Every structure is written in structure tokens, then in C-alpha cells.
Amino acid sequence: AQSVTQLGSHVSVSEGALVLLRCNYSSSVPPYLFWYVQYPNQGLQLLLKYTSAATLVKGINGFEAEFKKSETSFHLTKPSAHMSDAAEYFCAVSVSSGGGSEKLVFGKGTKLTVNP
Amino acid sequence: GVTQSPTHLIKTRGQQVTLRCSSQSGHNTVSWYQQALGQGPQFIFQYYRKEENGRGNFPPRFSGLQFPNYSSELNVNALELDDSALYLCASSIDHRQETQYFGPGTRLLVL
Numbered sequence: 001a002q003s004v005t006q007l008g009s010h011v012s013v014s015e016g017a018l019v020l021l022r023c024n025y026s027s028s029v030p031p032y033l034f035w036y037v038q039y040p041n042q043g044l045q046l047l048l049k050y051t052s053a054a055t056l057v058k059g060i061n062g063f064e065a066e067f068k069k070s071e072t073s074f075h076l077t078k079p080s081a082h083m084s085d086a087a088e089y090f091c092a093v094s095v096s097s098g099g100g101s102e103k104l105v106f107g108k109g110t111k112l113t114v115n116p
Numbered sequence: 117g118v119t120q121s122p123t124h125l126i127k128t129r130g131q132q133v134t135l136r137c138s139s140q141s142g143h144n145t146v147s148w149y150q151q152a153l154g155q156g157p158q159f160i161f162q163y164y165r166k167e168e169n170g171r172g173n174f175p176p177r178f179s180g181l182q183f184p185n186y187s188s189e190l191n192v193n194a195l196e197l198d199d200s201a202l203y204l205c206a207s208s209i210d211h212r213q214e215t216q217y218f219g220p221g222t223r224l225l226v227l
């Protein structure tokens with residue numbers, strides 16, 4: 001079954017430091033991959049998505065992710081963390097759910113803390 | 117955008133609940149997800165043009181409807197304590213995940 005694994009349930013960085021959130025996927029075919037951000041007591045906001053076009057995907061708020069088929073990875077990065085980046089981040093893969101439909105399978109999430 | 121109501125809800129075990137979702141303009145597919153505390157969202161089911169079009173590993177007491185304007189309801193019967201969660205709906209065009217946007221969610225607490 002297709003799935004994603006997020007390494008590290010908690011990541012802590014200093015303001016201005018590099019942010020790296022890891023996501024590995026398992027899929028027998030090239031997948032669609034997504035990163036979502038969730039602020040406290042809010043829904044999910046799409047950061048970026050990979051849909052088999054360019055392997056380096058740029059998203060909102062300065063985030064980007066690189067699809068590496070050889071490593072089955074889709075890690076999320078941001079060169080310089082800002083206090084407002086503190087949130088929970090979810091990696092997801094699109095899989096078939098039967099009847100021609102698709103669903104998202106999410107990782108367990110990584111909570112990012114940004115220290116002043 | 118996608119809107120959901122109510123924002124918060126408290127029910128007791130055994131009761132029934134209805135959650136509502138209005139899809140984004142031009143979207144004909146609605147998917148529902150359950151997010152338990154500290155977990156990633158899990159797929160409940162999807163409605164496409166008013167028909168259920170895919171279901172996750174949830175029992176039949178989780179049911180839904182999609183209306184002619186493509187808004188949707190999630191109904192849960194015989195509530196259990198473990199049903200306490202954030203319920204998210206997402207709308208998309210022709211069940212294409214790359215067009216999908218999520219609503220803010222309804223937080224359900226079952227006592």
C-alpha cells in the first residue's frame with residue numbers, strides 16, 4: 001500500500017536557520033505528493049505539490065521541496081526560518097481509493113518549533 | 117473557499133451528529149477526513165456528483181450526502197468516545213487531488 005513516512009515528530013530550529021522536514025514515500029508508480037501546514041486549531045493549508053512536472057517544487061512562504069525518485073523522498077526545506085513558520089507539517093501522497101477516485105494518505109506530521 | 121459548520125460541537129456517547137461542508141465554487145467533489153489528536157488526517161469517504169466514490173476504513177455508521185449544489189454532509193450515528201476528532205472536508209474538481217482545498221474543520225468532542 002502506498003504510504004508516507006515523516007522522520008521526526010518534532011523539529012526545533014533557531015530563527016534564521018535552515019528548515020528541513022523529511023518525508024519518504026512508498027509507491028509503485030510515480031505519485032502525486034503534497035506538503036500541508038496546519039496552524040493550531042486550524043485546517044490544512046497547501047504549501048506545495050508535486051505532480052510529475054519539475055522535480056524542484058516551489059511553494060508559498062518561501063518553502064520548496066525536491067522530488068528524488070532514487071531516494072523515494074520529498075523533503076521540505078526553507079533557507080531561513082521565521083517565527084511564523086511554527087506549525088505542524090504534513091506530507092501526503094495521492095492514492096487510488098477505488099471507483100476511479102483518489103484519496104490522500106498523510107504522514108503522522110512533524111511539529112516545527114522556531115526558537116528566537 | 118471551502119467552509120464548514122459548525123466550528124465546534126459537543127455530543128454525548130450514543131448520539132448522532134451532522135457536519136456540513138460547502139465546497140469551493142466550481143468544485144464537484146467533496147472528500148471527508150478525520151484527524152484524531154496528534155495524528156494525520158484519515159480518509160473517510162468521497163462524494164463525486166452526489167454519489168459515494170471511494171471509502172476508507174470507517175464503519176457504516178459514518179455516512180454522507182452530497183447535494184445538487186455539491187455541498188455535503190457527514191453523518192455519524194451512535195457516537196463513540198473515539199469519534200472525538202477534527203473533521204475536515206476538502207473539495208476538488210473531478211476528484212483530482214491536485215485541485216483539492218481543505219476547509220477549516222469541525223472539532224467534535226464526544227463525552
